[in-house]
Amino acid sequence: xxxxxxxxxxxxxxxxxxxxxxxxxxxxxxxxxxxxxxxxxxxxxxxxxxxxxxxxxxxxxxxxxxxxxxxxxxxxxxxxxxxxxxxxxxxxxxxxxxxxxxxxxxxxxxxxxxxxxxxxxxxxxxxxxxxxxxxxxxxxxxxxxxxxxxxxxxxxxxxxxxxxxxxxxxxxxxxxxxxxxxxxxxxxxxxxxxxxxxxxxxxxxxxxxxxxxxxxxxxxxxxxx
Numbered sequence: 741x742x743x744x745x746x747x748x749x750x751x752x753x754x755x756x757x758x759x760x761x762x763x764x765x766x767x768x769x770x771x772x773x774x775x776x777x778x779x780x781x782x783x784x785x786x787x788x789x790x791x792x793x794x795x796x797x798x799x800x801x802x803x804x805x806x807x808x809x810x811x812x813x814x815x816x817x818x819x820x821x822x823x824x825x826x827x828x829x830x831x832x833x834x835x836x837x838x839x840x841x842x843x844x845x846x847x848x849x850x851x852x853x854x855x856x857x858x859x860x861x862x863x864x865x866x867x868x869x870x871x872x873x874x875x876x877x878x879x880x881x882x883x884x885x886x887x888x889x890x891x892x893x894x895x896x897x898x899x900x901x902x903x904x905x906x907x908x909x910x911x912x913x914x915x916x917x918x919x920x921x922x923x924x925x926x927x928x929x930x931x932x933x934x935x936x937x938x939x940x941x942x943x944x945x946x947x948x949x950x951x952x953x954x955x956x957x958x959x960x961x962x963x964x965x
Contacts, residue, residue: 756940764933770926778837781922786826793819811855845890856880
């Protein structure tokens with residue numbers, strides 16, 4: 741009788757739920773903050789990126805194998821660096837908000853999207869567990885979402901200041917590029933939180949069919965049985 745494998749105490753679902761929680765906190769902070777300046781935006785992003793980066797780095801050793809941990813560690817390291825840069829008070833300007841977030845989004849998004857797409861492509865050629873295919877799909881989706889954020893932020897700095905008046909409140913407001921940029925990050929964090937929460941809470945089979953079914957015995961062994 742085959743001995744059942746030990747259950748991991750820290751799995752991919754825990755990484756997804758942790759990332760979802762940090763993204764949800766960032767989205768809530770942006771949503772309920774009346775100040776969408778670069779200082780507030782980078783402060784929120786700094787906490788989000790540092791927490792997410794540490795989770796990804798830890799996952800590299802606790803979840804992935806030696807051959808597959810480098811993307812998680814690389815993305816986590818880039819997130820930590822971006823979070824540290826966003827935490828420097830002297831760098832909290834409108835221009836640096838876009839520089840830091842665009843660089844982070846494009847680099848980490850590219851890593852997750854490429855690794856996820858490669859995993860899905862390999863799953864078609866080689867028998868892989870359902871968990872591996874799901875992890876690749878989720879990674880590619882998160883990577884694409886992050887790339888979309890980076891591309892969207894690239895077009896924001898050229899947005900001219902727009903004044904608008906709310907008649908009911910009898911007040912005039914100014915919509916600037918940094919307000920749009922912080923809002924985009926908040927929207928991205930909200931979508932990411934929902935997606936990763938669903939992915940982390942989705943039921944998974946305890947044993948995958950590919951792993952459960954033994955390979956057929958060689959012809960000479962069947963004949964001697």
